[in-house]
Amino acid sequence: VLSSATRRMGWRLAAAARLPVAAASRRGVATWSQLSDEHKMLREMCRNFADTELKPNAGEWDKKHEFPADHVKMMGEMGLMGVAQDPDYGGAGMDALSYAIAVEEISRGCASAGVIMSAQNSLYCEPVGKFGNKKQLEEWLSPCASGEKIGCFALSEPGNGSDAGAQSCQAVLDGDHYVINGTKNWITNGPQADKAVVFATSDKSKKHKGVSAFLVDKGTPGFSTGKPEDKLGIRASGTCSLIFENCRVPKENLLGQEGEGFKIAMVTLDGGRIGIAAQALGIAQASLEASVEYSQQRVAFDAPISKLQAIQFK
Numbered sequence: 001v002l003s004s005a006t007r008r009m010g011w012r013l014a015a016a017a018r019l020p021v022a023a024a025s026r027r028g029v030a031t032w033s034q035l036s037d038e039h040k041m042l043r044e045m046c047r048n049f050a051d052t053e054l055k056p057n058a059g060e061w062d063k064k065h066e067f068p069a070d071h072v073k074m075m076g077e078m079g080l081m082g083v084a085q086d087p088d089y090g091g092a093g094m095d096a097l098s099y100a101i102a103v104e105e106i107s108r109g110c111a112s113a114g115v116i117m118s119a120q121n122s123l124y125c126e127p128v129g130k131f132g133n134k135k136q137l138e139e140w141l142s143p144c145a146s147g148e149k150i151g152c153f154a155l156s157e158p159g160n161g162s163d164a165g166a167q168s169c170q171a172v173l174d175g176d177h178y179v180i181n182g183t184k185n186w187i188t189n190g191p192q193a194d195k196a197v198v199f200a201t202s203d204k205s206k207k208h209k210g211v212s213a214f215l216v217d218k219g220t221p222g223f224s225t226g227k228p229e230d231k232l233g234i235r236a237s238g239t240c241s242l243i244f245e246n247c248r249v250p251k252e253n254l255l256g257q258e259g260e261g262f263k264i265a266m267v268t269l270d271g272g273r274i275g276i277a278a279q280a281l282g283i284a285q286a287s288l289e290a291s292v293e294y295s296q297q298r299v300a301f302d303a304p305i306s307k308l309q310a311i312q313f314k
Contacts, residue, residue, distance in 0.1 A: 035101075042094070043101050045078065050109025058110035061236035065228070067192050068236055072116060076147010080106065081120050085129050089137045090146030096271075100278040107282030112236030114282055118275035119188040119237075120144060124151030127197050127213065127268045131256040140195060140215050152193035154184040154242050155265055161186070164199070164265050165208025169244065171200035177248040178202070178214060180222075184242040191228050191238035194218050197268075198242070199261045211261035215253040222247030 083099040085091025107114025128141045143149040160166050169182025180200050196216045203210030226241035295306035305311050
């Protein structure tokens with residue numbers, strides 16, 4: 001009997017369950033025997049998708065810096081862009097372990113896809129889902145949790161990469177709008193994002209308690225993106241700066257209460273660390289599998305190098 005969370009995922013998991021499934025590895029965020037039937041089904045779905053749809057294309061996407069838009073849409077249809085979000089707002093309604101399993105398996109097939117998915121889930125959907133009001137959930141969470149739109153999280157700045165309480169980006173209240181000025185750097189999903197959670201200082205005298213969070217749409221006058229970063233890897237996931245020049249954001253787009261921005265950022269980053277760990281595990285698993293495969297194919301001294309004791313020790 002499937003749990004209510006799986007039933008809420010409806011045709012997404014049911015359709016995926018009919019796909020041929022790759023053999024399950026015993027390694028991962030949990031051993032196979034520890035997983036519930038629901039978690040096993042999710043893992044099989046993600047692993048099959050990674051092997052058949054992501055892995056064959058990952059190298060080309062990375063070389064070309066190509067955002068895999070069609071495959072991201074497919075991930076949304078599978079419920080992977082809002083794994084732990086409320087089904088009433090486009091999410092799959094599953095738990096944190098489900099999220100970690102999904103990120104691990106997607107990252108195993110394509111590191112860039114894992115980053116895109118993780119940032120969407122933990123850095124955008126999570127703060128909106130936890131701190132947004134009903135109207136914001138409908139307008140800002142639903143399209144992203146369903147995978148229809150892409151979201152990003154804009155906290156880091158050129159001089160404040162790790163000091164989240166010292167935001168130089170300013171938000172000044174002017175009537176029924178906040179006017180935002182400043183630059184955000186190294187924003188994952190930034191070039192493709194339709195929506196952003198943006199942090200800015202609304203009251204400098206209160207230091208970190210004067211930081212607020214805002215919901216900003218792409219296309220808002222005064223909001224632009226910088227040149228995409230030329231990274232060493234994970235290049236199919238776009239990274240760029242966000243630039244705000246007298247960008248007027250309606251007061252109703254304040255996420256949470258004024259001055260709650262630092263709290264929202266810290267809560268969000270705590271959850272985001274789960275995704276980072278799962279990404280690393282998936283990439284490591286892919287590396288191990290590739291190494292084992294190579295050792296069985298590479299011949300030296302008239303035998304596959306996997307037969308050599310030095311290789312076996314590894």
